[in-house]
Amino acid sequence: VGDTYPLGCAFDESNVHHKYFAENPDSKNPAYTTKNGVYKEGCGLDSVYMSWGHDDYMYLVAKENKTTLPSPALFIVRYHSFYRK
Numbered sequence: 001v002g003d004t005y006p007l008g009c010a011f012d013e014s015n016v017h018h019k020y021f022a023e024n025p026d027s028k029n030p031a032y033t034t035k036n037g038v039y040k041e042g043c044g045l046d047s048v049y050m051s052w053g054h055d056d057y058m059y060l061v062a063k064e065n066k067t068t069l070p071s072p073a074l075f076i077v078r079y080h081s082f083y084r085k
Contacts, residue, residue, distance in 0.1 A: 002015075002016045002017070002053065002081070003015045003016050003051075003081050003082070003083060004050055004051055004053055004055050004056070004079060004081040004082040005050065005051050005082065006037075006039075006048045006049065006050055006051075007026070007032075007048075007049045007050065007051060008026075008031075008032055008037045008038040008039065008048075008049055009032060009034065009035065009036055009037025009038065009039060010032070010033050010034055010035055010037060011024070011026075011027060012083070014083050015083070045079065050082070053081065054081075055077065055078055055079065055080055055081050055082070056078060058077050058078075059074055059077045059078035062074060062077060
């Protein structure tokens, strides 16, 4: 458990335990080491692959159980552990 972070681009130093990302093979792949990585600037979060964790789990549980929460609330649930400078 921990932060939610985008995949396919450089790991941000604001992520909890950032130093351990050096052990991830993606940190050595030139396609994934720039700020935008494989994404176009401004593509939107719906186009970004994110790490999977408790945030997305709760979002999917709510969504699949036909929650009455409005879309902005579901967005907050899904991305509440996403920190990016």
